[in-house]
Amino acid sequence: MNVKKAIVLIVDDASDNLIQMNSMLEEQYEVRLANSGRAALDIMQHVPRPHLVVLDADLPIVDGYSVCQQLKSSPDTAEIPVIFLQRTLDEQRAFEHGAADVVAKPVLAEVLRARVDTHLQLRHSRELLKQQRNLLEHVVEEVTLELSQMLDAMIWALASLAETREYETANHLRRVQHYVSALARQLQSHKRFEEELSEANIKALFKAAPLHDIGKVSIPDAILLKPDRLTDAEFDVMKMHTVYGRDAIANVENALGYTNAFLRYAREIAYSHQEKFDGSGYPQGLAGDAIPMSARLMAVADVYDALISRRVYKPAFTHETAMEMIRQGSGEHFDPDVVDAMLTVEEEFMAIANRYSDAAG
Incomplete structure (x- = not known):
């Protein structure tokens, strides 16, 4: 906005006052005149709108205070500064009704010009700051998106190291991500879970889920890929994948010097996803x-x-068989409320399994 070409609306019911104030400002600004509150409000509806309003507080019928309140109540005019003209100074009342400043009547040219110039400069500065803030927010959004994409890529790369060494596929990672998200959303309003399952935390869970078996990177192939039943000693080694996974995430937290929801969930899932609800x-x-x-x-x-x-080492069970086996494990292997949530979103589980089937690649 060029301040020298700013539009200033002067509102006063006395014609001689309008002529006088117009002569004070017309060299620097484009001046518009209104002799009533209603006329002023009508002018403010037309674009381009005035950049500042000089408003007599004691207008008849619709007084200046009512005009200012209406301007401040509309998002189109709320940011336009209003300078009140008062014959009897009552700055508190003026500011309570949204005034930016007050000028005493009779008006002195030097005072009016100084106040108008000051508030137009302030408005110009606010607009520049707003533009800079919007630009900064846009840049931050772009950088955040880029970092998020890089994080997602790193998560998949790390998770795939473990999965591709075993019998799993990349689609297994996608499926468990979406299963966990579906369960979390179903439990979002449950009294046991609602405090923790915010939208932000559900997104963190979704990102963390693929890292559940990252500790298997440290398990020897002879055990990890063995098609037969593991011996007790081999199983003891296999169980260590939970500890290795936890330690890998904990090392990241220690190196960073802080944690967040994503890292905490990744560590918890890696370490504790083989725990059973009954303690076994x-x-x-x-x-x-x-x-x-x-x-x-x-x-x-x-x-x-x-x-x-x-x-x-095993065939694929049907969806129905898998659901029944998990239902039977409710309260023993699994949290009963999580099982109930799964039964409620059963069709969503089926859809996820079909969408990310191994055959679909």
Whole structure:
């Protein structure tokens, strides 16, 4: 906005006052005149609107205070500064009704010009700051999106290191991501889960889910890829993948010097997704709510996907069989509320399984 070409509306019911103030300002500004509150409000509806209003407080019928309130109540005119003209100074009342400043009547030319110039400069500065803020927000959004995409790529790269060494596929990672998200959204209004399952935390869970088996990178191929039943000693080694996964995420947290929801969920899921609700799982033998919420969701998602997937050592079970097996494990292997949530979103689970089937690549 060029201040020298700014539009100033002067509102006064006395013609001689309008002529006088017009002569004070017309050299610097484009001046518009109104002799009533209604006329002023009508002018303010037309574009281009005035950049500033000089308004007599004591207008008849619709006084200046009412005019100012109406201007401030509309998003189109709320930011336009209003300078009140008062014969009897009452600055408190003027500011309470939204005035930017007050000038005493009779008006002195030097005072009016100084106040108008000041407030037009202030408005110009605010508009520049707003533009700079919007530009900065846009840049931050672009950088945040780029960092988010890089993070997603790194998560998939790390998670795939473990999955491709075993019998899993990349689609297994996608499926468990979406299963966990579906369970979380179903449980969002449940009293046991609502405090933690905010939209932001659900997004963090979605990102963290693929890292559940990252610790398997440290398991020897002879054990990880063995098609036969593991010996007790081999199983003890296999169980260490939860510890290795936890330590990998914890090392990242220590290196950064802080944690966040994504890292916390990734660590919890990696370490505790093999725990069972009755305390018979590993590595800690946790039970009930002592098992992190994120791990309880992953337990259901991971087992369901394992059941419906074909492996060299087992056929794929049907969806119905998998659902029944998980239902039977409610309260023993699985959190009953998470199982109930799964049964409620059963069709969504089927849709996810079909959308990201191994055959679909």
